[in-house]
Amino acid sequence: MEEIVLQTTTVSELFTIIDQATLYTKKERKSDYLTALCETAEGLVQDEIKAETIADKLKPLYERFYSQKMTAEDVRRSLQLALLKGMKASPQPNHELTPDTLVLLMGHMVAMLAGKKPFSILDPAVGAANLLTGIMNQSATDEIQAFGVDADPLLIRLAAANANLQQKAVQLFHQDGLKPILADPVDYVVCDLPIGVYPDQETAKIIV
The missing domain is CATH 3.40.50.150 (Vaccinia Virus protein VP39)
Structure with a gap:
């Protein structure tokens, strides 16, 4: 029987990392998804974990993020997916992404x-x-x-x-x-x- 191997793209891998980190932060902060995404993105930029109580969960995700061979466009598209998820969860009139x-x-x-x-x-x-x-x-x-x-x-x-x-x-x-x-x-x-x-x-x- 032929084995089927599903390939993970860089964008989907980056989104998975960002999404998991955001969900951990959302639960810890008891905030909405977009606010937690903002803290996650800022933490990745500064290579700093602000929520120390979940540092053991976030640190491996941050390391996975920076181990990826990614382009700027890969990062934009992965964040785009996370932003879409957050905007669908909490719709607001001016919170919409350009297609x-x-x-x-x-x-x-x-x-x-x-x-x-x-x-x-x-x-x-x-x-x-x-x-x-x-x-x-x-x-x-x-x-x-x-x-x-x-x-x-x-x-x-x-x-x-x-x-x-x-x-x-x-x-x-x-x-x-x-x-x-x-x-x-x-x-x-x-x-x-x-x-x-x-x-x-x-x-x-x-x-x-």
């Missing part, structure tokens, strides 16, 4: 326009930086000045951890994307506009 088809399309457009030249780029509703880092991963140059803006404190933390895990330099602003941004003019502005209740109606009226 990968749009990430690939917009990344291709920016790559075609920029070529191998250095460029700057801004996402004024960056969320967890899935779109922004996906575009950066498709670029033909590493000389990119990237900026991201978001009013959601949890999403901006996730964006920072996401970018750092991928070793991408992204300057993040925790503010409303419709208000003045303290950044120089950029070559490209990309955005997957959030759909939901806009918290600052006065600013929205001025813009419209």
Whole structure:
């Protein structure tokens, strides 16, 4: 009888590690999945375990994570899976990910326009930086000045951890994307506009 061997991809292995660590943290902290994911991602970036009571469970997972031969895109896709899981568990109007088809399309457009030249780029509703880092991963140059803006404190933390895990330099602003941004003019502005209740109606009226 022929033996069937199921191969585990790097993305699925990374997701399994991140998911297990997040579930341990979620149970220990009695928090929601996304908050626990944020702590997990930050812990991986800093190589630091904040929840000492479950250090014996998290340390082997962290070691497995860093033993993987991974690309920045592998990290983005694995975090994308974890983010989708968390957003489905606790739906909120502005907690949605850009579909990968749009990430690939917009990344291709920016790559075609920029070529191998250095460029700057801004996402004024960056969320967890899935779109922004996906575009950066498709670029033909590493000389990119990237900026991201978001009013959601949890999403901006996730964006920072996401970018750092991928070793991408992204300057993040925790503010409303419709208000003045303290950044120089950029070559490209990309955005997957959030759909939901806009918290600052006065600013929205001025813009419209």
